[in-house]
Amino acid sequence: xxxxxxxxxxxxxxxxxxxxxxxxxxxxxxxxxxxxxxxxxxxxxxxxxxxxxxxxxxxxxxxxxxxxxxxxxxxxxxxxxxxxxxxxxxxxxxxxxxxxxxxxxxxxxxxxxxxxxxxxxxxxxxxxxxxxxxxxxxxxxxxxxxxxxxxxxxxxxxxxxxxxxxxxxxxxxxxxxxxxxxxxxxxxxxxxxxxxxxxxxxxxxxxxxxxxxxxxxxxxxxxxxxxxxxxxxxxxxxxxxxxxxxxxxxxxxxxxxxxxxxxxxxxxxxxxxxxxxxxxxxxxxxxxxxxxxxxxxxxxxxxxxxxxxxxxxxxxxxxxxxxxxxxxxxxxxxxxxxxxxxxxxxxxxxxxxxxxxxxxxxxx
Amino acid sequence: xxxxxxxxxxxxxxxxxxxxxxxxxxxxxxxxxxxxxxxxxxxxxxxxxxxxxxxxxxxxxxxxxxxxxxxxxxxxxxxxxxxxxxxxxxxxxxxxxxxxxxxxxxxxxxxxxxxxxxxxxxxxxxxxxxxxxxxxxxxxxxxxxxxxxxxxxxxxxxxxxxxxxxxxxxxxxxxxxxxxxxxxxxxxxxxxxxxxxxxxxxxxxxxxxxxxxxxxxxxxxxxxxxxxxxxxxxxxxxxxxxxxxxxxxxxxxxxxxxxxxxxxxxxxxxxxxxxxxxxxxxxxxxxxxxxxxxxxxxxxxxxxxxxxxxxxxxxxxxxxxxxxxxxxxxxxxxxxxxxxxxxxxxxxxxxxxxxxxxxxxxxxxxxxxxxxxxxxxxxxxxxxxxxxxxxxxxxxxxxxxxxxxxxxxxxxxxxxxxxxxxxxxxxxxxxxxxxxxxxxxxxxxxxxxxxxxxxxxxxxxxxxxxxxxxxxxxxxxxxxxxxxxxxxxxxxxxxxxxxxxxxxxxxxxxxxxxxxxxxxxxxxxxxxxxxxxxxxxxxxxxxxxxxxxxxxxxxxxxxxxxxxxxxxxxxxxxxxxxxxxxxxxxxxxxxxxxxxxxxxxxxxxxxx
Ligand SMILES: Nc1ncnc2c1ncn2[C@@H]1O[C@H](COP(=O)(O)OP(=O)(O)O)[C@@H](O)[C@H]1O
Ligand SMILES: [Mg+2]
Numbered sequence: 001x002x003x004x005x006x007x008x009x010x011x012x013x014x015x016x017x018x019x020x021x022x023x024x025x026x027x028x029x030x031x032x033x034x035x036x037x038x039x040x041x042x043x044x045x046x047x048x049x050x051x052x053x054x055x056x057x058x059x060x061x062x063x064x065x066x067x068x069x070x071x072x073x074x075x076x077x078x079x080x081x082x083x084x085x086x087x088x089x090x091x092x093x094x095x096x097x098x099x100x101x102x103x104x105x106x107x108x109x110x111x112x113x114x115x116x117x118x119x120x121x122x123x124x125x126x127x128x129x130x131x132x133x134x135x136x137x138x139x140x141x142x143x144x145x146x147x148x149x150x151x152x153x154x155x156x157x158x159x160x161x162x163x164x165x166x167x168x169x170x171x172x173x174x175x176x177x178x179x180x181x182x183x184x185x186x187x188x189x190x191x192x193x194x195x196x197x198x199x200x201x202x203x204x205x206x207x208x209x210x211x212x213x214x215x216x217x218x219x220x221x222x223x224x225x226x227x228x229x230x231x232x233x234x235x236x237x238x239x240x241x242x243x244x245x246x247x248x249x250x251x252x253x254x255x256x257x258x259x260x261x262x263x264x265x266x267x268x269x270x271x272x273x274x275x276x277x278x279x280x281x282x283x284x285x286x287x288x289x290x291x292x293x294x295x296x297x298x299x300x301x302x303x304x305x306x307x308x309x310x311x312x313x314x315x316x317x318x319x320x321x322x323x324x325x326x327x328x329x330x331x332x333x334x335x336x337x338x339x340x341x342x343x344x345x346x347x348x349x350x351x352x353x354x355x356x357x358x359x360x361x362x363x364x
Numbered sequence: 365x366x367x368x369x370x371x372x373x374x375x376x377x378x379x380x381x382x383x384x385x386x387x388x389x390x391x392x393x394x395x396x397x398x399x400x401x402x403x404x405x406x407x408x409x410x411x412x413x414x415x416x417x418x419x420x421x422x423x424x425x426x427x428x429x430x431x432x433x434x435x436x437x438x439x440x441x442x443x444x445x446x447x448x449x450x451x452x453x454x455x456x457x458x459x460x461x462x463x464x465x466x467x468x469x470x471x472x473x474x475x476x477x478x479x480x481x482x483x484x485x486x487x488x489x490x491x492x493x494x495x496x497x498x499x500x501x502x503x504x505x506x507x508x509x510x511x512x513x514x515x516x517x518x519x520x521x522x523x524x525x526x527x528x529x530x531x532x533x534x535x536x537x538x539x540x541x542x543x544x545x546x547x548x549x550x551x552x553x554x555x556x557x558x559x560x561x562x563x564x565x566x567x568x569x570x571x572x573x574x575x576x577x578x579x580x581x582x583x584x585x586x587x588x589x590x591x592x593x594x595x596x597x598x599x600x601x602x603x604x605x606x607x608x609x610x611x612x613x614x615x616x617x618x619x620x621x622x623x624x625x626x627x628x629x630x631x632x633x634x635x636x637x638x639x640x641x642x643x644x645x646x647x648x649x650x651x652x653x654x655x656x657x658x659x660x661x662x663x664x665x666x667x668x669x670x671x672x673x674x675x676x677x678x679x680x681x682x683x684x685x686x687x688x689x690x691x692x693x694x695x696x697x698x699x700x701x702x703x704x705x706x707x708x709x710x711x712x713x714x715x716x717x718x719x720x721x722x723x724x725x726x727x728x729x730x731x732x733x734x735x736x737x738x739x740x741x742x743x744x745x746x747x748x749x750x751x752x753x754x755x756x757x758x759x760x761x762x763x764x765x766x767x768x769x770x771x772x773x774x775x776x777x778x779x780x781x782x783x784x785x786x787x788x789x790x791x792x793x794x795x796x797x798x799x800x801x802x803x804x805x806x807x808x809x810x811x812x813x814x815x816x817x818x819x820x821x822x823x824x825x826x827x828x829x830x831x832x833x834x835x836x837x838x839x840x841x842x843x844x845x846x847x848x849x850x851x852x853x854x855x856x857x858x859x860x861x862x863x864x865x866x867x868x869x870x871x872x873x874x875x876x877x878x879x880x881x882x883x884x885x886x887x888x889x890x891x892x893x894x895x896x897x898x899x900x901x902x903x904x905x906x907x908x909x910x911x912x913x914x915x916x917x918x919x920x921x922x923x924x925x926x927x928x929x930x931x932x933x934x935x936x937x938x939x940x941x942x943x944x945x946x947x948x949x950x951x952x953x954x955x956x957x958x959x960x961x962x963x964x965x966x967x968x969x970x971x972x
Binding site: 071089098102147150 | 379380382383384386859861862864865866867868869870871872873875879880883884
């Protein structure tokens with residue numbers, strides 16, 4: 001098991017900057033996920049760690065060893081490819097045993113370990129099949145088995161579940177987590193699926209356009225997104241435009257239309273009055289405010305537009321007087337009708353203020 | 365910066381540059397570059413600097429005058445002679461000098477072949493008619509390689525004293541036709557080469573997205589207008605490739621000029637001057653200057669085509685998935701054309717190959733009908749010293765060349781396919797360009813370099829040690845592209861991640877190649893090697909030049925040439941030579957069948 005460290009790694013393909021000055025510190029034994037939209041440089045980063053690409057600048061360390069220009073076959077990583085990359089001319093057994101044979105283990109030992117890993121991934125009895133005779137899920141397991149059977153120091157997974165159907169995806173990700181916990185291999189997992197990332201990771205790095213925007217535990221990146229991109233990419237967020245009018249007790253106060261909103265500044269050290277800002281509030285942070293309650297800040301009064309019963313909550317679209325819309329999740333027991341006026345509040349620690357416009361392109 | 369820091373950063377620079385390559389890859393790159401540099405680039409460079417060094421540049425002006433370029437031409441293209449109530453139509457030629465003759469002939473062959481090739485490609489790709497599958501097989505026959513002899517059959521059919529003049533005379537029809545000289549050469553080459561245009565254009569046409577034509581039809585374009593405004597423009601890459609190859613092949617063809625006794629063309633002059641260079645062991649300027657002209661034409665065309673096809677890739681815009689090209693039933697007029705023009709023409713184009721067999725299995729073919737079925741010619745090949753030695757030589761050379769080709773082609777195809785780096789890029793061009801470099805020019809360059817130049821006296825010197833090694837090297841370079849292309853096609857089917865998975869688990873590059881890549885594409889390598897083998901066996905240009913430096917080491921095609929051109933006192937060896945050609949034909953058919961079964965691929969070797 002090793003610690004993987006990337007120091008200011010950049011990789012260009014012609015004019016495209018696939019990886020832009022990325023530094024990461026992946027701890028021994030953790031599941032570390034690289035999450036980001038497609039084309040943001042996740043695969044390239046993983047391939048640099050595996051040794052299939054070499055950075056234009058920066059360095060890669062496994063513990064204290066500089067492996068930046070080390071050949072892939074000397075790194076001791078094991079990768080599960082997005083397309084599985086199973087060798088079509090070899091049986092399941094031979095696919096899995098390949099890495100062990102390279103390590104010149106005795107035949108008996110090879111047989112024992114293949115049997116062990118087949119049990120681990122639930123493929124006993126399929127040894128003699130060829131990859132093309134297997135279902136997608138089974139191929140996935142063979143790819144996983146082939147990687148972990150060599151007891152790699154780092155396990156690399158590139159969107160390993162993206163070719164599976166939704167149900168299987170959830171089952172496989174649980175299996176991968178429980179396997180990883182048992183074996184304790186340092187694991188780097190690449191995905192564009194935030195739910196997948198949130199559910200399996202110890203820590204997540206969120207990437208966009210070649211850069212890492214934030215690294216943290218799932219809760220951290222969800223609760224305290226350090227920039228507008230992360231705030232909008234992870235989970236659902238309302239983004240409102242406002243203007244700074246003042247500051248009190250470490251909180252900034254902004255005007256949104258006629259309302260006053262106070263919240264925490266996330267991405268800069270200070271703001272001045274008059275600055276244009278983006279205010280991000282998660283739909284579930286809102287609560288109902290009774291008509292007779294008197295508050296001057298962090299209360300939004302709007303007209304109920306579309307609302308939908310989702311099951312565990314009620315999703316309501318409110319139209320604010322200045323035309324901006326917010327989505328609010330309320331208790332499913334709330335009684336409302338379309339067109340009525342509704343008052344909702346939010347506590348200041350749930351209001352995040354960002355100065356810099358940088359978010360996911362396909363934001364609704 | 366301290367000295368130590370300096371060397372450290374230099375070390376990092378080297379690590380960065382070399383990082384993508386394993387030692388094996390570097391060996392592959394070095395081997396490919398070395399082979400092509402030494403046996404392709406260096407000879408051509410030698411050719412380029414020879415005129416100034418050996419001849420003197422002022423001397424070059426003689427090539428602008430007769431006998432090379434002749435303005436005060438004489439002769440007639442068509443003569444009609446009436447004698448004793450019978451009309452004799454003679455297609456002949458006008459001598460414009462060696463260089464112009466070649467360009468005139470090759471241009472005409474290209475124009476005719478292109479018109480015929482495009483028409484038949486259009487018919488085959490857009491019309492559905494009874495007999496189509498038969499026609500598909502028939503058009504391949506003219507491409508079968510029967511060195512020299514097919515042109516002799518063409519001569520037998522429409523040359524002086526041939527069937528076109530004798531049969532009408534016998535029947536008392538009152539007319540006869542003779543096609544001779546340059547006209548005969550042009551007709552014979554058109555018969556041989558038009559299928560090259562056909563194959564290239566056909567494959568362009570079936571790759572056109574049918575919706576492009578449907579769209580145009582939808583807007584009102586129909587019939588010839590549709591063809592002229594959509595189908596043809598989109599097939600132009602195929603036309604350009606096919607027409608260019610025909611021009612080059614025609615320019616360096618020897619079979620037709622020999623059969624029609626045309627000595628005033630560049631290919632014949634190069635052979636003659638190489639021969640005299642060999643005899644007197646001193647360079648004849650004709651070989652150099654005319655070779656240079658050929659190479660220039662070839663290289664300019666190749667680079668232009670590469671650029672043009674690169675720009676024109678839109679013709680192949682593939683909308684996901686496959687489609688079947690639109691075909692329809694021909695109308696009445698189209699049917700007339702198919703059955704009264706196309707079928708007879710294709711049949712006519714096949715006659716040389718069939719005639720080869722007639723010659724091979726008969727004692728004599730002097731009048732209209734051949735006489736005396738015999739297997740003696742074949743027996744003679746295997747029993748007589750000289751032919752059997754030549755056959756053995758050819759088999760040895762072909763085996764040796766193919767062994768090297770497998771390594772060279774696998775290396776260059778792998779490097780080009782997997783490493784799109786600056787170091788690999790030149791190999792891409794070097795590995796394909798031998799297809800278009802005229803063999804006679806390469807032969808001249810090789811003789812300059814290894815016989816007279818810096819490598820004189822090395823084991824590759826054909827004068828000192830005989831031509832065997834140099835021949836093998838020349839064959840390797842000239843015929844490697846066939847294998848390279850097959851391997852490359854195979855590699856495209858093998859996703860790179862299959863190799864990466866092995867490298868990732870700790871397999872070295874060579875282990876990966878042997879355990880993953882070769883098992884998956886071995887069949888491509890094998891069939892590519894077979895194709896190269898056939899083309900080496902049938903190789904003419906270097907065989908009849910370098911190969912004749914020492915009779916004992918001469919390959920089969922060299923003695924075929926020698927027998928036909930009277931090296932053995934007369935031209936009566938045609939039957940024997942035809943038997944040799946039939947052997948080569950048989951090997952070809954075997955290989956085509958094998959690769960068809962193994963790769964399920966059509967016979968479409970010739971194309972760039
Ligand atoms: N081998 C390559 N050559 C050229 N461009 C590449 C190559 N690999 C990746 N890219 C480009 O780099 C960017 C990042 O790609 P990638 O790392 O595959 O993204 P992701 O895995 O996050 O979808 C993309 O713009 C992609 O087109
Ligand atoms: Mg990817």
